[in-house]
Amino acid sequence: TTQPVNVTVTGAAGQIGYALLFRIASGQMLGPDTPVRLRLLEIPQGVKAAEGTAMELDDCAFPLLAGIDIHDDPRAGFEGANVALLVGARPRGPGMERADLLEANGGIFKPQGEAINAVAADDVKVLVVGNPANTNALIAASNAPDVPKDRFTAMTRLDHNRALSQVAARAGVPVAEVRRLTIWGNHSASQYPDLFHADVAGRPGSELAQDRAWLLDDFVPTVAKRGAAIIDARGASSAASAANAAVDHVHDWVLGTPEGDWTSAGIWSDGSYGVPEGIMSSFPVTSAGGPGATWDVVPDLEIGELSRERIDASVAELVEERDAVRGLGLI
Numbered sequence: 001t002t003q004p005v006n007v008t009v010t011g012a013a014g015q016i017g018y019a020l021l022f023r024i025a026s027g028q029m030l031g032p033d034t035p036v037r038l039r040l041l042e043i044p045q046g047v048k049a050a051e052g053t054a055m056e057l058d059d060c061a062f063p064l065l066a067g068i069d070i071h072d073d074p075r076a077g078f079e080g081a082n083v084a085l086l087v088g089a090r091p092r093g094p095g096m097e098r099a100d101l102l103e104a105n106g107g108i109f110k111p112q113g114e115a116i117n118a119v120a121a122d123d124v125k126v127l128v129v130g131n132p133a134n135t136n137a138l139i140a141a142s143n144a145p146d147v148p149k150d151r152f153t154a155m156t157r158l159d160h161n162r163a164l165s166q167v168a169a170r171a172g173v174p175v176a177e178v179r180r181l182t183i184w185g186n187h188s189a190s191q192y193p194d195l196f197h198a199d200v201a202g203r204p205g206s207e208l209a210q211d212r213a214w215l216l217d218d219f220v221p222t223v224a225k226r227g228a229a230i231i232d233a234r235g236a237s238s239a240a241s242a243a244n245a246a247v248d249h250v251h252d253w254v255l256g257t258p259e260g261d262w263t264s265a266g267i268w269s270d271g272s273y274g275v276p277e278g279i280m281s282s283f284p285v286t287s288a289g290g291p292g293a294t295w296d297v298v299p300d301l302e303i304g305e306l307s308r309e310r311i312d313a314s315v316a317e318l319v320e321e322r323d324a325v326r327g328l329g330l331i
C-alpha cells in the first residue's frame with residue numbers, strides 16, 4: 001500500500017478551503033491511487049469552523065482520506081508536510097495602503113516560511129494562493145533558507161484558466177483545444193496573458209491577436225479584472241474556481257503537464273526572459289512529474305515588442321513589492 005501524502009491547507013475554514021478540501025480528499029489533486037492525510041491550519045477563531053468542515057469530510061467516507069487533524073500553530077500544522085497550500089491571508093481592509101497589506105501578510109507568511117523550513121518533509125512543495133500571492137510566496141521562500149527556492153510557487157493558474165476560457169469563446173472552439181497560453185508577471189491587474197504562442201484548435205494564437213482592439217481592450221483586461229467581475233456578480237470573491245486552479249496546479253506539478261502543452265505558475269525567477277532573479281513571477285512552465293518534479297520555464301519563446309512592454313510593467317510592480325517587503329525587514 002502507498003504511504004499517505006501529507007497535505008497541509010491553511011485558511012481551511014475559509015471559502016476557498018471549503019471548495020478545495022473535498023477535491024483533495026476525493027483524489028482529484030494527487031490522483032486516484034494516492035491516499036492523503038489532511039492537516040488543516042487556521043487561526044484560533046477559525047478552528048471551530050474547520051472542525052465542522054472536517055466532520056463533513058468524514059461524512060463523505062472518501063476511501064483515499066487517511067486522516068485529518070486541525071491546528072492553530074504553524075509548527076504543528078506543517079509537520080511532515082509534503083504539499084502545503086497556503087490559502088489563508090490577510091485581505092485588504094478599508095483604508096489599508098499597500099505597505100500595510102504587505103506588512104500584515106508578512107506577519108503570516110514569514111512565520112509560515114520558518115515553520116516549513118523547520119518541520120516540513122524534505123520533498124515539500126508549496127503553493128501560495130493567499131494574496132498578494134507572488135510576494136507572499138517570496139516572503140515564505142526567503143524565510144525557509146534550507147528549502148530549495150523552486151519548491152515555493154504562487155498561483156496564477158486561475159488567471160491561466162480564465163484566459164483559456166476567454167480564447168475558446170472568442171474562437172468558438174472547445175476549451176480543450178486551446179493550448180500554450182501564458183500568464184506573465186504578477187497575479188494582479190498588471191498581469192499579462194500572452195496569446196502569441198498559443199495553439200487555438202490548430203491555428204496560431206497570433207492570428208487572433210491581430211485584432212489589437214479585441215486583444216488589448218477586451219481579452220487582456222477581461223482576464224486581468226475577472227476577479228473583480230466575479231465579486232460584482234456573486235457578492236463574494238472567486239472560490240470554487242480558485243480551488244479548482246489550486247488542484248490543477250498541484251496535479252500538474254506532481255503528475256506532469258500534458259505533452260505539447262504548458263501552463264503558468266509564479267516561480268522564483270532564475271533570470272529567464274529578462275525577469276530579475278529572485279522575484280516570484282509567473283512564467284510559461286512545464287513539469288515532468290514524478291518525485292522531485294520541478295517547474296521548468298519553457299525556453300526560447302520569441303517575445304515581441306507589445307508583450308515585452310506588458311511583461312516589463314508587471315515585473316516592475318513585483319520589483320516594487322519586493323523592495324517594499326525588503327524595506328520592512330520581511331525578507
Ligand code: NAI
Binds near residue numbers: 129
Ligand atoms: P476567506 O476569508 O474566506 O478565508 C480565509 C481563511 O484564512 C479564514 O478562515 C481565516 O481565518 C484564515 N486565516 C487567516 N490568517 C491565517 C493564518 N495566519 N493561518 C491560517 N489561516 C488563516 O478567504 P478566501 O476567499 O478563502 O480566499 C483566501 C485567499 O485567497 C485570499 O487572500 C484571496 O485574495 C486569495 N485568492 C487568490 C487567488 C489567486 O488566483 N491567487 C484567487 C482567489 C482568491
